Amino acid sequence: MPHTLPSSSSAADGATRLVHSGVIRVSGADAASFLHGQLTNDMTGLALGEARLAAYCSPKGRMLASFVAFKRSRDEIWLSCRADVLPATLKRLRMFVLRAKAQLSEGGEDAAQLGLVGSSAIAWLAQALPDAAKAAVWSKHELGTAAVVRLPDGAGQARWLWAGPVADAEAVLAALPALAPDRWDWLEVRSGVAPIVAATVEAFVPQMLNYELVGGVNFQKGCYPGQEIVARSQYRGTIKRRAMLVHTEVATQPGQEIFWSGDAAQPSGLIALAAPAPEGGWDALIELKLAALDDGSLHLGANDGAVLQPLAMPYAVPREATA
Incomplete structure (x- = not known):
């Protein structure tokens, strides 16, 4: 058996900009069916109140990108992925749209992303969006013009992805303690779910x-x-x-x-x-x-x-x- 170190008990608390992440927006009547034919997870069954992890693979089954996918409306799905793979992934996905009624674009000013964790985040969510504070992993809620996705725990700590307009993101950051980006990165590692970079x-x-x-x-x-x-x-x-x-x-x-x-x-x-x-x-x-x-x-x-x-x-x- 391998040697096992004890888990760190260091608690994280607050909010941070997810500077390494970007959003691909897929909109149109065929958005879900188009993505269903491209990704490893079921996109046609994706409900407004949930998110799903998915991979985008080459014909050889090798991962080109990975996403946290969630609907912003009936005909629009957001794909949160690492920013350093976004341009090539967006270009490749566009090649396969063909006759599908789907438009793909980068998120822009309406798609800033924050990571939330810890007691302050829980208290803020409990007041602003009670259902999200106690939600199950991979659930998604709307909070005004933003979406809040419950992510897998990192080091035993509950985490959320907040995605919405830049101006609203600044208000969230002002309401919560500042979380060091390195601490969020560590929580992502300890979640056991690695994005493709x-x-x-x-x-x-x-x-x-x-x-x-x-x-x-x-x-x-x-x-x-x-x-x-x-x-x-x-x-x-x-x-x-x-x-x-x-x-x-x-x-x-x-x-x-x-x-x-x-x-x-x-x-x-x-x-x-x-x-x-x-x-x-x-x-x-x-x-x-x-x-x-x-x-x-x-x-x-x-x-x-x-x-x-x-x-x-x-x-x-x-x-x-x-x-």
Whole structure:
């Protein structure tokens, strides 16, 4: 069994601008059906009161982008994704609109994004939007001209995505304590759900980042790019790599390779997301060969690189796929 460090008890509180995130707006009568044919999750069944995690894959099943998707109206869906993959993703999605009644654009001034967490956020939501303060993960509520999405917990702390006009975002930031961006990044790492960033485009199939374990893949929906490969990986028991949490004492970043002492000849994994830990060092969400969890040690960047110590995941991760 891998060594497991205790989870940090450091609490986060307040609001922060999500400067690394952007929004793709998809509007029109065919917005949902168009996205349904492009993403790994069910978009035609997406209700106004919910959000869904989804991946956009290449024909080879490799993730080009990932989204928190939610409806702003009956005919408009917002896709929150990392800003460094947004331009290429928007351009590629537009190529496949064809005759669909769907228009795609960047979010603009109406689509600022904030991250909310902690007791102050809970108290503010309880007053402004009581249902959102106690909502289940992946639920979505309207708050004036903004949307509020309940995200998966980070380090056991409830989190929300706020998306709306820039002017309204400033009012929210003024009403809540300022949260350091690094702290939000750390909570995202500790949620166990890694977004695709520029350094990891086409590095993973969805199961390598545990997307089917956290509601990001629907195996009953129709076809989408890479669907056959994603389904084959699931039902033929070929999932040999998974996302895991680790801690290290040195700075790290997405795209760095991981080496395992049991197979020093080649990399055994990749950093998917990383952030400074409140109590020192760095925490990272990594993609890793499952065999590397049996024995030996993990190292960053080279066989003699900094040691990576496994952390407990916030949800169960199976060792093999099951049908």
